């Protein structure tokens with residue numbers, strides 16, 4: 001079945017079930033000219049959006065609808081997490097080519113809805129239109145956070161310690177398997193593939209960091225460690241020192257790099273889409289926050305470096321030598 005068989009309104013009727021999971025603040029959801037909802041009092045509203053274009057960001061033949069929908073929402077939720085916020089409402093707009101089946105689209109919405117219900121996010125509308133060739137998907141997510149708790153990129157201070165909430169480089173390794181058509185025939189490779197396909201937004205972790213006063217800056221890793229920590233350096237006007245031996249590498253990435261002859265630290269530095277949070281913590285509060293974090297999540301905050309006043313971005317290797325590094329993340333305008 002294709003969109004032309006049921007029409008736009010038939011399609012909207014089909015996918016609008018299960019979109020409203022937190023009706024308390026909603027005046028009008030899907031079904032009117034505009035959605036109407038009230039925002040949280042005494043909180044600022046966060047808005048983030050992400051546009052995914054077939055053949056630029058994904059291959060329709062290499063993904064399921066579910067995975068595409070799930071990841072499209074996950075990347076938006078990750079941006080809310082990086083601000084220390086709570087996600088609230090989502091809007092999904094989609095341009096559908098004639099050869100795209102309704103089954104694929106329903107599956108796509110199921111992926112969105114699965115993650116939305118897990119994190120209490122309503123889907124309040126969007127737009128549906130035809131596309132001549134490619135599938136195009138845009139999601140807007142709103143969130144809220146108390147202004148004094150909001151995490152920004154520009155708050156890092158010299159002396160701060162830099163942490164990551166999780167492993168780095170796994171998603172890039174997963175992408176390498178997809179691009180090169182390598183079968184994920186072991187637990188390790190399957191897990192890397194999964195990191196790329198179904199990233200989990202660090203929303204609870206972002207809220208935890210936002211509640212603690214010693215957390216000065218945060219960002220989520222979408223373009224890659226070197227690139228995203230570079231945003232903190234630029235916005236905060238500080239230098240960065242990372243320790244290559246401290247960068248958290250999963251045993252899956254180490255296995256992958258041994259198998260395919262890559263340097264795991266390079267994968268971690270340049271690989272994108274890990275969607276972990278990078279944060280900078282005041283040195284006098286870092287121990288306390290890291291201990292509470294471990295107690296809360298049963299996962300460590302990984303110390304990876306420190307903020308300096310030199311303005312330089314440097315990586316300290318295992319022999320203690322400093323070498324400069326550049327932001328080398330995934331660049332959407334540069335072909336691989």
Ligand SMILES: [Mg+2]
Pocket residue numbers: 078079082219220222
């Ligand atoms: Mg971001």
